[in-house]
Amino acid sequence: MxxxxxxxxxxxxxxxxxxxxxxxxxxxxxxxxxxxxxxxxTARDFCEHPVEQGAEFVHTAEADTWPEIRAGGFETITCQPGAGFLLSIDGRRSPELFSDPSLVKLGDLLHDLEAFQGPDCTVAELVARRNVEGIARVFADQMLTLHPLGDADQLSMVGLRDDRVVDLERGCDWRLVAGYxxxxxxxxxxxxxxxxxxxxxxxxxxxxxxxxxxxxxxxxxxxxxxxxxxxxxxxxxxxxxxxxxxxxxxxxxxLEMGPVLKVLYRFRERFWDPGLTMLGCDGPIRLYWTPLYGRGDDVTPVLTAYVTGHRARALSALPEDEAAAVGLADLDRLLPDVRPSQLVEEWRRVDWCTNPRTRGGYxxxxxxxxxxxxxxxxxxxxxxxxxxxxxxxxxxxxxxxxxxxxxxxxxxxxxxxxxxxx
Ligand SMILES: Cc1cc2nc3c(=O)[nH]c(=O)nc-3n(C[C@H](O)[C@H](O)[C@H](O)COP(=O)(O)OP(=O)(O)OC[C@H]3O[C@@H](n4cnc5c(N)ncnc54)[C@H](O)[C@@H]3O)c2cc1C
The missing domain is CATH 3.50.50.60 (FAD/NAD(P)-binding domain)
Incomplete structure (x- = not known):
């Protein structure tokens, strides 16, 4: 024994x-x-640098794992999306987007989440009480349902507060050069x-x-x-x-396991601004990022599409090629001058929704x-x-x-x- x-x-x-x-x-x-x-x-067969199929970032300087990362001698890359984060909603782009009057009405969501006293309600109920539409509504949904993965009518506000989701929005992230x-x-x-x-x-x-x-x-x-x-x-x-x-x-x-999947895209050439870190948007995929930033200029251009909630369930239900085509059509919509679908070399869907060893993302x-x-x-x-x-x-x-x-x-x-x- x-x-x-x-x-x-x-x-x-x-x-x-x-x-x-x-x-x-x-x-x-x-x-x-x-x-x-x-x-x-970590995928080590998608291009010459590691690409994360599951967990990607060490979240915050306070992460409990830092002593292990240092003791193991792992090299890290700082990933501060900050200035390189581009948001595109309803055809309008940041930073101009942030002056939309509906966002003023929405208030400081992160502060309100941190200070939430209850009684418990869903994210959908909280957003409905703010009585906002248009850009502010998409923005609120993006902020409150992207990391927690659930849909707005399932997610508990008390749960989000206790899960300290706010710390994710405020901290810096890191990658492991060797792969997570x-x-x-x-x-x-x-x-x-x-x-x-x-x-x-x-x-x-x-x-x-x-x-x-x-x-x-x-x-x-x-x-x-x-x-x-x-x-x-x-x-x-x-x-x-x-x-x-x-x-x-x-x-x-x-508790519920939220749906998440990633689609990894490898392109012939980089078509985005070298300063871009993440691209938030309002289509079938709400977030793209590049595993490149911090790795230098001459590495293979890869984009990761990060898909959560009902959007992930929808892409999970499609054959892999059709799911990948949804992302490419979305990128063509966001970047019509470039037409990324013409530059793609390879894609890979990593579907955590149907993975029998997880049955969801987190x-x-x-x-x-x-x-x-x-x-x-x-x-x-x-x-x-x-x-x-x-x-x-x-x-x-x-x-x-x-x-x-x-x-x-x-x-x-x-x-x-x-x-x-x-
Ligand atoms: C797409 C995605 C992106 C993410 N991004 C981040 C990120 O950027 N940063 C971050 O910190 N976290 C991220 N996470 C969350 C993070 O990956 C998890 O919180 C963490 O890895 C969970 O570790 P765990 O040991 O609890 O569970 P797991 O890693 O799921 O380990 C459980 C193990 O149990 C095994 N198992 C299952 N069934 C059986 C069985 N019947 N018999 C034996 N073994 C079994 C599984 O194979 C697995 O190895 C992400 C997750 C996903 C899916």
Whole structure:
């Protein structure tokens, strides 16, 4: 019997495993896929520089992962969208767009979100109360539903406040030159990770945890850490024996996995201003960015289309070529003088909506679901502990450093238990 079995080798799982191993415990990490990293998945075959298919940025200078990034000697690129951010709504462009009178009526959304006192309401209700139309309405939707991924009629204002979404809008971002998934791989370097182990059953109790794979392999340990994504847990694809307590299922009801996909485009030549960092817009795709900035002028021109919410579901439902064509037609609309569709060389859709190992991109709190992350994190299932970005309450939720912090917390819970029972 092992000391600890960790389910999932994403950021939360490898962090929990690494910390438990450092505490002298025998650890096995079981992972369904043939790689470490989970939603951190860098493409190194799209062009000569890494392109992120999942998580892309280290968000803010306060991210919990910085000590690991520095200790690992990773080179980083500062990505401050700031001056290079272009917004195009209804044919009008920033900065001229920002003088639209409807935006004055909208007020300071970020301040209002930070200071939100409740009672809870959805983003759609909040925006409707402002009684704004046109540019201000699109702007509000863009600001409040782009990172959290949910649709405006699902997203809880209390949840957005507690998830500290505001910090994302105010901080700076960084990329890892080597590709973001180099970080979890680095943390997993000395761990026993069993790849291709698709967990179908978790048996738990006061004496330990046994995980069983689809092919009947089993690993038993004195304690377990579950880092399965919210989307996977909600499908009941993994059976818990005994069933999880009602508090856990209620917590999962209060959370939702938001739809997200990326379409990566490689072009023959760069057709955008070298200073461009991000392009926000109001079509079937609301954000494009270039993985180039900070990498120099002579690298292959690539654009990433970042698609969330109902727009992601729509592109997910199309065949890949048709989904890619939607983005190209959108770019032609935004840049009619250039016609980017004539310059494209290759595209790739990365669809997290249908990915069976995530069932979505990352989690958000549904209207009425405040407190669900803490309830999911609670160590109230005997020897089975909980981590993963959905369980984070101490930092910006649903990001890489949230997963990391949750892994550290779960490892501390496991080692405290191991110490107590020794
Ligand atoms: C498109 C996209 C863009 C993002 N951008 C950013 C960003 O810029 N910055 C940021 O900080 N965050 C970003 N995120 C969020 C970030 O990727 C996640 O918050 C974080 O990686 C989650 O880590 P985790 O360990 O909790 O979950 P995961 O990485 O999902 O790890 C869970 C692991 O469990 C495994 N698993 C699933 N089912 C089973 C099973 N049955 N048996 C065994 N193993 C199983 C999975 O394969 C996976 O490896 C983004 C996410 C997406 C999808």
């Amino acid at each position: 092992e000391d600890v079995v960790v389910i999932g080798a994403g950021m939360a799982g490898v962090t929990a495993g690494r910390d438990c191993a450092r505490a002298g415990l025998d650890v096995v990490v079981v992972e369904a896929q043939d790689r470490v990293g989970g939603r951190m998945h 998934d180099a970080l979890p791989r680095h943390l997993a370097a000395d761990l026993d990770v069993r790849l291709g182990f698709v967990v179908s059953e978790v048996r738990w109790g006061p004496d330990g945890v046994t995980v069983r794979s689809e092919t009947g392999d089993e690993v038993s340990a004195r304690a377990g850490v579950c880092t399965l994504p919210i989307g996977v847990l909600k499908t009941h694809a993994v059976r818990f024996e005994p069933d999880l307590p009602a508090t856990k299922w209620r917590a999962l009801d209060g 989690s958000f709190v549904r209207y009425g679901g405040a407190g669900s992350r803490a309830a999911l994190a609670a160590s109230d299932t005997d020897a089975l502990f909980w981590a993963g970005d959905g369980t984070s309450t101490t930092t910006i939720a649903a990001v890489v450093h949230a997963a990391y912090a949750s892994g550290r917390r779960a490892a501390a819970e496991v080692t405290a238990r191991a110490g107590g029972s020794a």
